Amino acid sequence: MSEHLTYDYVIVGAGSAGCVLAGRLSEDPDVSVVLLEAGGSDSNPLIAMPMGEAHLIGSRYDWSFQTEPEARLDDYQFVMPRGRVVGGSSSINGQVYHRGHPRDYDEWHQLGCEGWSFDDVLPYFKRTENWEDGGDEHRGGEGPLETTRGRYDNPLFDAFLSAGEAQGHGRTKDYNGREPAGFSRVQYTHTHRWLRRCSASHAYLRPARHRSNLKVVTTARTTKVLMNGDQAVGVEYIRGGTRREVRAAREVLICAGAYQSPQLLMLSGIGEPDELKAAGITPRHRLPQVGHGLQDHFGSYVQHDCLQPVTLYKYRNPLRFAGALAQFVFTRRGLLTVFPMDAVAHLKSDPALERPDIQIYLFPMAVNPIRDANMLPRSHGFNLHWNVLRPESRGRVSLRDGNPLSAPRIWHNYLAAESDRRLHRASLDLCRSIVADRAFDAFRGRETQPGNACASAAEFEAFTSRMPSSGYHPVGTCRMGHDEDSVVDPQLRVRGLVGLRVVDASVMPRLIGGNTNAPTIMIAEKAADMIKAN
């Protein structure tokens, strides 16, 4: 870095959003861009292989943040994975490609996010993707993000889809297209051509790496934003134990994700002054809502023994696993092509609702209770895994102390809102009614979780704290809005400051009714246009 200490744009975090910004902004040869990433390279083959996710969680590619005790879950503390590697969480995620429901973005617009209605964001979703069926009025066929259907067949997926149809929930061919509700197969950010995950790094950074106006610095942990009055002028970072600085001639763009973007703002003196002082940070700019508004998908599982040997348990046999590996390499099909939750339903807890509010996946494998040290299955089983899509509960992120290398403190407050608890319960009942369908007769063994009626609130609570599940979709901690309380405006500029934007999942004002990688990439595509227009 010593040869070039000033760049037009300094981007912090090479995750889903940071890779998009680096790729798009460096398309202009007249601007210079530096991308600082705390983690290392994404060249490990396990990152490319979809099922590698199981090995990446808890590895050196994962921040593994421990949350604070969850009051509604018997003080359970989650270990939350987040990518710590080029590509960020898109390098370790489950690869599900899901935009959410069109009305989610109209709701953002109604909340004061001018320019973020579905009509506004659809062109950006289309620009991002290269859908295997090609482009049409909903889908993009020429973008860098390869999106495909899974290629792993399992009779349990068919049973799930048939049960959905038999119970009148309807089936959709494309939940990212005209019909966002109903039962369907899952879509993935995966390229069958190259037999690999299509992370934001693969899609956006790899094609830009050769550009002389783009510098990517790995193992560089940004510790604060440098300010001159109300103007962001660069960042300080630590690399190899040495403190360094890089200056931004135009803008500093924070893309450190929903836990670490607010942390970095607070470390830079931007937040609630009393909270900053308590952590030993000198307040520079009052923005009380930094770190507030944390939202995530939360759910659990209904689990059954399986009467047929069709579940992933069979792959404990090394010969069968070798067969799956050969199938992956030679035919580009089978278990290893996707993370195998390859059938999904988006359902309404009340038919009068405009949008589905519950998401259910069929997972052809049993999992053990989360507090059990051995999460691997001990017999053939399957589960229906649900998420409550638009929770009302809100958590927060704050500083543990003033040390920039400390992990942030994270409170999710899952199920704090009564409406979330009600939907959580309705999800269990819905899952049970689906498994009770005759389509599952050949497979359905004993219900192992919850395994009892869960008739009383206490029984249900005990089950939930035994089998809690995060969607790993934190958003909302640097909320976008037009009101004074929001952290960034609809141009994603930090309120009251100059030359500083936040561009990542943290700016979402409300969690969308789907998975969060695609919307984060869309946000960064749109931000790149706004930044260029400036």
Ligand SMILES: Cc1cc2nc3c(=O)[nH]c(=O)nc-3n(C[C@H](O)[C@H](O)[C@H](O)COP(=O)(O)OP(=O)(O)OC[C@H]3O[C@@H](n4cnc5c(N)ncnc54)[C@H](O)[C@@H]3O)c2cc1C
């Ligand atoms: C295990 C897992 C499974 C998931 N499954 C899915 C899925 O199937 N489908 C889906 O749509 N979504 C999924 N998600 C969520 C999705 O991947 C994220 O919502 C999305 O990647 C968030 O993008 P981001 O840019 O906000 O943050 P990230 O992609 O997390 O990027 C943040 C980057 O900033 C870096 N960073 C942080 N702090 C600093 C610092 N101080 N200095 C320098 N660099 C820093 C991090 O190392 C990271 O690379 C999953 C997430 C996880 C963790």
